[in-house]
Every structure is written in structure tokens, then in C-alpha cells.
Amino acid sequence: MSIIRDTKGILLGMWTTWKRIFRRPLTIQYPEIKRVPYPRFRARIVLTRDPDGGERCVACYLCSAACPVDCISMQSAEREDGRRYAPWFRINFARCIYCGLCAEACPTMAIQMTPEYEFCTRNIMSLVYEKEDLLIDGCGKSPDYNFYRHAGIGVTQPRGEGLNEEPPLDMRSLQP
Amino acid sequence: MSYDLIDIALAFGKIAVIFMVILLLAAYLVLAERVLLGRIQERFGPNRVGPFGLLQPIADGIKMLVKEDVKPAGADKWLFYLAPAMAAIPAIMIVSLIPFGAPLTFFGRPVGMQVVDLNVGLLLFIGFSSIAVYGVALGGWASNSKYSLLGSVRGLAQLISYEITMGLSLVPVVMLARSFQLSEIVDAQKTGWFILYQPIAFLIFLISIVAECRRIPFDIPEAEGELVAGFHTEYSGLRFGLFFVGEYINIIALGGLAATFFLGGWHGPLLPPVLWFLIKALAFAFLFIWLRGTLPRLRYDQLMHFCWKVLTPVALLNILATGWFILLVGKG
Amino acid sequence: MEQALFYILATVTVVATILAIAEKHPVHAIVYLVTSFFSLAVIFYLLAAPLIAMFEVIIYAGAVMVLFMFVVMMLDLGNPGEAGRPTLRHCLPALLLAGITLVSLVLLVIGRGAEEGPDVLQVVSIRDFAATLFGRYGVAIEIISMQLLFAIVGALYLGRRRRP
């Protein structure tokens, strides 16, 4: 009989919702109770420094190219010693979707995501962060990594003295 | 019959008090609904404005008052302005028919706990609820929007259909109470509530009033998923507020009427009558909210099918059975 | 007080009815007609016929007019405001009928002379009303209900689902 089945269906549903009324709500009451996000949570972006204190970013534009919403812009320049850097570096957090693709694309680990999520504001222009706002005094994740120690040949160290780098081989010594 | 000043003052005082109480109840019913729906979905609902969100209705009211009142281009101006009132006024008028307590005595005169006690009270209730259709119909039509029009066409068909089952389900009540007067219907239930004699009529009436209030599972005139907000899509600000408040007053009024017709009105042991009435009426309001938190929306054809092919025949058979019963047993 | 009420209501009824006829837009005409029905219902109530008043509201204002409106809303009316006014020729049958009604009313009033109506109207209780309706006019009620039944069956027949 369909009428018995339908009535049972309705009553069962009502019973289920009745039980729900007395459960503790799952909602976290945000401003009073703040969740501590996991360390790898993707929120505000920072530019980190290498262990020696130099800027990691080499202004390679890879993050800018990877960004799906095009919110990273910068200019590249070169110091006298040949080390590349960004004279200005800008992230528009009003556009950023916190996808983390920039951090993934970065070859120098300069651009990194942090778990700090509370920086919304009513003034949308103040969400455009300049390099001074982004740069931190620290290495963030992977504190030992120093891009120039691996690849900065001729800039920070002569050939053969980089990390995991074998000394240059004298070709002639290989000849028979 | 002659009136003096005290009579008139009492009458006006009564109306003012009832009006205020009903508006307050409606405002807090909105809050109760939001909180309860929240609980059903394991969230809190509004709890920010004031302690436990108790000032939320006031905040909402202020918001509605100061919002811009938009009239869509091509709308029929006067009907567009008229429709919300047409929806809200019948609901308030229905409240005036409900007896919600035993008569009390003020200044040495009996004061009935009811605004008007007409000998055609029940019919007047049906009349008002059939007038409420115009708010839906004109509001949707005058907005000059296809969603609104669809909503109001659906609303018209639904409300007319369920009015019939509502009327038919009340016939056994009249037969048992032998009166159209609401106070006499209440008095007839002093010994036994009509729900005991007429469970089927009660069920049909309950289903019909849910449909009359256009609430889930019968909310196809304002189905959010397909019609934005149905007949009041184009309304904003105070006019939307009128529709909204009208809906909640309607819930309270129809809940109170269901209590009056089937649950013995304000009769009850121990507690004072007014409290009993409020408990019963608000229990219906709670049921409405609970239903909304549970059931999905019916499809239009299911709705019509259910009304005309299930409820109407059952209601007619119920009337017939009641008639035979009264004839044979000779009750009353 | 009651007399004043009556005159106000009567004016409202007449004006609303005239507007309902003169209005070109059908939905507006319906609204005017509903207004007229309402004031008519209150007049009935003043005449100590509450049941008739209620039926006026429930059946005419609440059901018949709503169905009219349903149909009007379903139809695409284009621009009813630009429709032409009916000419005298269209009005002729209506005028004729109105004339007959008017003449018979005048004759009735003249024939009755200056006889006074009853001062106090006695309220027809619903019980009396029902007893008269189903007792004295029982056969007529039965015939009318049979007719309605035929109408329902006919409508069902016309509206049945046809096998293609």
C-alpha cells in the first residue's frame, strides 16, 4: 500500500530531523572561537628570504604566469653582482583565490603560502600588497634551501663550489 | 443596544493589544523558524543581535523599513502597491475571529477574549482566506515579471483547490458543534476535543492550512529553486516585509484556528486559558517549521492530484459518514 | 449610523460597478468588481442576512472572480488599453435589458404605494435559513445539485486525457 509507505517515509523523515534539533551545532562561532589552521593552509602569501638573509625571489615571472587570476605583477632587475631581484613586486589579494599555484611554480621557494587568513578589510585598495608588505625576515618553509647556493654560479660562488656540485672537470684529463 | 465610552475604550484596547501581540509573535516566529531550521541543519541560526539573537527581529524590521522600495519597470503601479496589503490584511482579520480565552471581567463588564464573535465566524474565516488569494494573484501579475506571473498562477490554482478541502474538512466540525460561531464551537469541545471524533477531518484541515500558508511542502508558488521567489520576486523593502509578516501572521492565525476547531480552543486543565491557547497555536507553528525542515517540495501535478483525487473525496466521504453517524446515534 | 453606512456602501458599490464596466483592462475590472462585491456583502450584513453576505464573499469574490482572474492571467492580452470602446450597437441588448429592469422596478415601487417596510429587520438565523432551504425548497436544491453534477461529469469528459 503506497499510503502506508508514504506515511512511513514522512514520519521517518520527521523523526530524523527531530533528533537533529537536540544535537550540538557544528558551527564554529568565528570571532570568539578561532580555528587554528594547519601549517599548510593556504592563505596570505609572503616572500621569504634565504638563510643568508638575501631575497629569494629572482623575478623570474613564473608565479605571475602560473597565477590563474593574474594578480601578481613585478619588475625584474639585476644587481651589480649579477644577482636578479624584483624592484617592485605586487600581489592584489582582492583578486587572489589562494590556489597556491604561484608557490608551486616558484623555483626559489620565495613565494609561500601562510596560514594567516584574517586580513580582510573594507578598503579594497589596501588589499594590494607591495613588496615591503610581502617580504618577511625569515625562510618560511624549507629553511635550509638557498637557491643561489645551488645555481648562483658566478654570482655568489665560483664554479664548483655550490652545494652538491662537483668540481669542474678538466676535460683533458679524461682524454686517453 | 447602546454603547458607552468604556465599552468603546475596551473594544479599542482589546484590538490594540491583540494587534501588538500578534505582530510581536509573528516577528519572533520568524526568529524561531530561523533558529529551529538552523538546529535541524546542525547550525546555530541567528544568535548575534542581542542575547541569543533576541533582537534580530527588530534589526530585520529596521532593515526592511529603510530599504529602497523598488518598483519594476512596466509594473502596474496601483495593483503592485495594493497587493502586499491584500495579502497581509486578511491574515490579520482572521486573527480577530479567534477566541483565545475565557471571557474576563473589566470594570464590571464581561469582555470576551475575542475581537468579534459573529454567528458566521467560521464562514467569515473561509471568506477571508479566499480573499488572501488576491494578494498572491495581483502581486505576481502586477510585477510584470515571468517568475512572478508563474508563481501567482500556481498560487491561484493551489489556494483555490486547497480552500475547498479546507472548507469540506470543517463541515463535520460544524455538524458536531451545530454552529458557525467560533465561541460555540469551542464550548462544544469542553468535554471532548473534536480531534477525537474527527481525526480524518483534522488531518485534511492540517494539510490544507499548510497549503494555504504556502509553506513547504506546498510552497510551489514561491519555489526558490525554479521561480526565484515566486509571486513576490519583485518586491523589496517594506512591501516585501508586508508579504513576509502576512505569511507568519497567517501561520499563527491558522494554527490558532486549528486549535479552535479540533483541539478544544482555550480549554485545558490547570494553566490559564490564554496560555493553553498560545501553547496549542504555537505547537502548530512549530509543526509547520518542523515540516519545512524535513520535507521536499511537491511537484505541481502531484499537488493538484493530491488535492482533487485524494483529499476532496476523502473529505466528502467523511462528511457523509459523520452525517450518518449523527443521524443514527442522534448525538447532540 | 447604519443609514450613513448604507449610503456610503451603496455609493461604493455603484461606482465600483460602473468602473468595472468602463475599465478596459480586465484585471482592473476584476478588482473593481471585487470591491463592489465586498461592499454589497456588507450591505447584506446590514440587512441582517449574514449568511448571504458570507456567500457573496466566499463564492463571488473568493471563487468566481479568482477563476476569472486565473483565465485572464493565462491569456496573453496584448494591449487591452488600446482596444476601442463598444459602439451603441453593441450596447443595445444590454440597454434593452436594463430598460426592462428599470421599468419593472418603477412599476413595483408605484404599485406598492407609500407602504412602510418593517422597521426592525429580524435576523435570519442560519438554522432557519437551512431549514427553509433544505425543507421547503428541497426539491429545487436537489435539481440544482444534479445539474451541477452533470456539469462536473461533462467537464471531466471534456478534460479527460485522450489516447493519441
Ligand code: SF4
Ligand atoms: S595563490 Fe593562486 S591566485 Fe593567489 S597569487 Fe598565487 S597563483 Fe595567484
Ligand code: SF4
Ligand atoms: S616569487 Fe618565485 S616564481 Fe615569482 S618571480 Fe620570484 S622567484 Fe620567480
